[in-house]
Amino acid sequence: MKILVDENMPYARELFSRLGDVKAVPGRPIPQHELDDADALMVRSVTKVNEALLAGKGIKFVGTATAGTDHVDEAWLKQAGIGFSAAPGCNAIAVVEYVFSSLLMLAERDGFALADRTVGIVGVGNVGGRLQKRLEALGIRTLLCDPPRADNGDEGDFRSLDELVQEADVLTFHTPLFKDGPYKSLHLADEALISRLKPGTILINACRGPVVDNAALLKCLQTGQDLRVVLDVWEPEPELNTDLLALVDVGTAHIAGYTLEGKARGTTQVFEAYSEFIGQRHQVALETLLPPPEFGRITLHGELDQATLKRLVHLVYDVRRDDAPLRKVAGIPGEFDKLRKNYLERREWSSLNVLCDDARTAETLKNLGFNAVHHAAR
Numbered sequence: 450m451k452i453l454v455d456e457n458m459p460y461a462r463e464l465f466s467r468l469g470d471v472k473a474v475p476g477r478p479i480p481q482h483e484l485d486d487a488d489a490l491m492v493r494s495v496t497k498v499n500e501a502l503l504a505g506k507g508i509k510f511v512g513t514a515t516a517g518t519d520h521v522d523e524a525w526l527k528q529a530g531i532g533f534s535a536a537p538g539c540n541a542i543a544v545v546e547y548v549f550s551s552l553l554m555l556a557e558r559d560g561f562a563l564a565d566r567t568v569g570i571v572g573v574g575n576v577g578g579r580l581q582k583r584l585e586a587l588g589i590r591t592l593l594c595d596p597p598r599a600d601n602g603d604e605g606d607f608r609s610l611d612e613l614v615q616e617a618d619v620l621t622f623h624t625p626l627f628k629d630g631p632y633k634s635l636h637l638a639d640e641a642l643i644s645r646l647k648p649g650t651i652l653i654n655a656c657r658g659p660v661v662d663n664a665a666l667l668k669c670l671q672t673g674q675d676l677r678v679v680l681d682v683w684e685p686e687p688e689l690n691t692d693l694l695a696l697v698d699v700g701t702a703h704i705a706g707y708t709l710e711g712k713a714r715g716t717t718q719v720f721e722a723y724s725e726f727i728g729q730r731h732q733v734a735l736e737t738l739l740p741p742p743e744f745g746r747i748t749l750h751g752e753l754d755q756a757t758l759k760r761l762v763h764l765v766y767d768v769r770r771d772d773a774p775l776r777k778v779a780g781i782p783g784e785f786d787k788l789r790k791n792y793l794e795r796r797e798w799s800s801l802n803v804l805c806d807d808a809r810t811a812e813t814l815k816n817l818g819f820n821a822v823h824h825a826a827r
């Protein structure tokens with residue numbers, strides 16, 4: 450059995466070789482001839498999986514080690530009898546930590562207190578829901594917009610996008626990309642929406658590039674609209690608009706979800722799904738795969754304020770380490786994907802053990818996702 454795996458899937462060779470012969474290949478473009486004798490295909494979001502790629506091949510299962518599925522024509526796979534699994538929620542924590550890293554950087558740079566801001570979250574699923582919980586753990590007010598969940602009768606104080614635009618100081622997008630249908634999200638942030646944002650609003654897009662109309666955003670910024678902008682995703686990728694990059698406050702190469710834990714979870718989720726598909730059920734504990742983190746344990750004295758939280762968050766991940774390299778190479782063909790392929794190891798906050806002599810600090814950090822414990826001061 451031949452299993453093709455994207456070369457940017459950590460632990461894929463180690464895991465899938467328990468089930469068959471593994472070949473690691475680039476995902477953009479995928480070498481067509483490798484599909485000829487393959488039984489299964491494990492991709493990431495850069496590979497368009499559709500009839501054009503797979504018709505006439507013997508692929509029986511496709512896995513995508515990603516949360517987003519807009520690169521996969523699921524209807525075609527279904528009618529072709531090809532099994533499919535994604536990895537919902539695999540990298541949600543990573544995206545939340547990217548958003549925090551960006552907000553804490555902007556708060557320090559521009560001298561504001563995050564606790565005074567209202568954060569509007571558009572799309573309250575795996576990412577948006579976790580973001581809400583962590584913001585609220587810090588006492589930050591959130592406003593939620595998720596029409597599919599509201600229509601489904603899910604519990605929650607869901608508001609209209611219009612209300613968020615009027616009230617939020619931070620507007621952050623975490624929806625799937627739907628090109629049409631009742632919950633179309635393509636250009637959800639269009640020129641009309643962007644131009645109505647309050648002066649000084651922080652606009653964040655870490656879901657899919659086309660959810661924010663990049664041409665409209667560029668126009669608004671070029672005409673001097675007072676906005677702060679954080680973009681991890683672009684319209685289009687990998688050929689992002691370098692004029693837009695020059696005007697945003699944080700610009701990164703679609704890496705918000707790229708913690709080692711997030712990528713490894715993606716691999717294990719599709720590995721488990723495929724093992725079940727072929728009737729050889731395996732389960733993997735993530736901890737058995739991950740190496741020890743660079744920073745294992747620190748001691749924190751006293752109470753937690755914004756400056757201390759920022760230092761702690763940036764000890765694990767400072768978003769500027771990914772912003773600067775993109776600005777250096779943007780516009781050079783192939784470099785966007787190279788940054789993603791050679792991504793420096795990044796860990797989640799849970800990898801850091803924090804010993805706190807203040808009980809409230811320990812509790813807050815635990816609620817934020819750090820591995821925090823209270824110990825009495827000596």
Ligand SMILES: NC(=O)c1ccc[n+]([C@@H]2O[C@H](COP(=O)([O-])OP(=O)(O)OC[C@H]3O[C@@H](n4cnc5c(N)ncnc54)[C@H](O)[C@@H]3O)[C@@H](O)[C@H]2O)c1
Binds near residue numbers: 518541572577626705
């Ligand atoms: N930048 C990255 O590295 C990265 C990482 C993970 C996910 N993503 C993207 O972010 C998206 C969200 O991730 P997730 O794991 O939270 O997905 P999810 O499916 O768990 O949640 C998405 C939420 O968006 C809501 N939604 C759908 N259409 C909407 C609309 N038009 N307006 C408002 N809400 C809408 C859904 O009801 C759902 O609650 C993914 O689909 C993926 O495209 C990007």
Ligand SMILES: O=C(O)[C@H](O)[C@H](O)COP(=O)(O)O
Binds near residue numbers: 457495516703
């Ligand atoms: O949807 C996701 O999970 C992420 O956007 C995505 O996976 C980013 O990484 P890629 O698959 O492009 O390597």
